[in-house]
Amino acid sequence: MTEEERPIETREPILSIRNLRRSFGRVVAVDGLDLDVEEGEIYGFLGVNGAGKTTTIRMLMGIVAPDSGTIRLHGKVSKRTSMKQKQSIGYVSQEQVFYPWMTAEMLGRFVGGLYPTWDSAEFKRLLEVLEVPPRRKVSGLSGGMRVKLALALAIAPRPPLLILDEPTAGLDPVARREFLEIITHQAREYGRTTFFSTHLLDEVERAADRVGIIHHGRKRFEGDLTLLQERVRKLELRDDDPVPAGLEIWRELELREDESGLSRVVVADGDPEAWAHAEVMGEKLPLDDIFIACVGISTVQI
Numbered sequence: 001m002t003e004e005e006r007p008i009e010t011r012e013p014i015l016s017i018r019n020l021r022r023s024f025g026r027v028v029a030v031d032g033l034d035l036d037v038e039e040g041e042i043y044g045f046l047g048v049n050g051a052g053k054t055t056t057i058r059m060l061m062g063i064v065a066p067d068s069g070t071i072r073l074h075g076k077v078s079k080r081t082s083m084k085q086k087q088s089i090g091y092v093s094q095e096q097v098f099y100p101w102m103t104a105e106m107l108g109r110f111v112g113g114l115y116p117t118w119d120s121a122e123f124k125r126l127l128e129v130l131e132v133p134p135r136r137k138v139s140g141l142s143g144g145m146r147v148k149l150a151l152a153l154a155i156a157p158r159p160p161l162l163i164l165d166e167p168t169a170g171l172d173p174v175a176r177r178e179f180l181e182i183i184t185h186q187a188r189e190y191g192r193t194t195f196f197s198t199h200l201l202d203e204v205e206r207a208a209d210r211v212g213i214i215h216h217g218r219k220r221f222e223g224d225l226t227l228l229q230e231r232v233r234k235l236e237l238r239d240d241d242p243v244p245a246g247l248e249i250w251r252e253l254e255l256r257e258d259e260s261g262l263s264r265v266v267v268a269d270g271d272p273e274a275w276a277h278a279e280v281m282g283e284k285l286p287l288d289d290i291f292i293a294c295v296g297i298s299t300v301q302i
Contacts, residue, residue: 012075014039014161014193015060020069022055029055031217033069037195039160042187044204044211045197048295052217053197054094057165060195061091074160087115090154094165096146100139104132104149108156115157123156130182144175151179155186162186164196168203180207201291215295220250221269225287230272232290233282237264246274251293267293 015037022030030052037043047053058064060071062081070077073085081089098107104127112118127134130148132141141149147167154162162183168176184207186192198204204211205225213221221228232250239262243249247270256263267290268282275282285293 013037013072014074015195016072017056017060018070018072020056020059020071021067022059022064023067029217030059030066033214033217033219035212035219035222037161037193038210039193040187040191041209042184042194042196042207044208045195045214046199046201046204046211046291047197047214048199051199051214051295053199053214054165055217056214057163057197060163061089062086087117087157088159088161090157090159090162092147092150092154092162092164092167094169096150098138098146098149101137103135103137104152105134107138107149107153111153112156117157117159119156119158122158123152126152126155144171147171147175147179151182155192158190160193162192162194162196164194166197166199168198168200176203177206183207201288205287213291213294220294228290229284229287230275232267232269232293233275233284235266235268235282237266239263243268244270244274244277246270246277253293 013036015035017033017035020030020033021028033052033056035045045053045056055064059066060081062083062085065080070079071081073081074088076085078085102110108120108123112120112123124134127149130152132145132149132152138146138149147170151167154164164183168179171179180203183194183196187194196203196207208225210222210224211228212219221231223231234253235247236256237243239255247268249266249268251267253265253267256265267285
């Protein structure tokens, strides 16, 4: 059976990480993280600033070594991504650092020498599509133009995997939408797997097939957004009632008191079967309320 004939659910993920950990002194940035990215999908890596997204991506790119855990890329397990593996990844970092005296054309020739699969014609086409001036020095490009240039450099080697770290940070709404349309087109047209981090829920709603939510370096959820809304609901419990079997409280919202006593309003997570057997059905929530509950922002009322 060929890879194309094999059912999608039995295929090995293009990228998997298991029990990944990284600390900086006493600060734990990533704490036992597990993720699976399927071939051809757009995976939104969602979390507030400081959740551990950039540290995770820097470990995936071999920039920072994990304290422990493993990375499986294209079926090969390692503790640190090798140079050869990096050649199969198109990477856009959170901040674009280029030689300021170089033009986009010069950068294309420089970066192209690092990739055996570099496609000069594709790079030229991308500069035209993205409206990046090919002969203007990088020092003369706006922040948005630099992001577009970074994306062109990442896509031109035609990598099977794109890893993008907060790629739309600092872009205006029009440029953000354009950027998301480009990566969506790349995934749909060429089957290019895309893993992108963001703290903006509307970006994953617009572009992602699946999402992983990380908080304090730990995974809180992984799956599609429909499943997230099925799993995470608001629930009212009498103060002395136990939590129904199979449910986990993510956040307590408020205490209520009436003639029959105290009750707690909570946001709880559980698979659909657990909710079906709970004595009290939970109320479904909008995605932004679920995300707020997930990351524990206590200043926002649901």
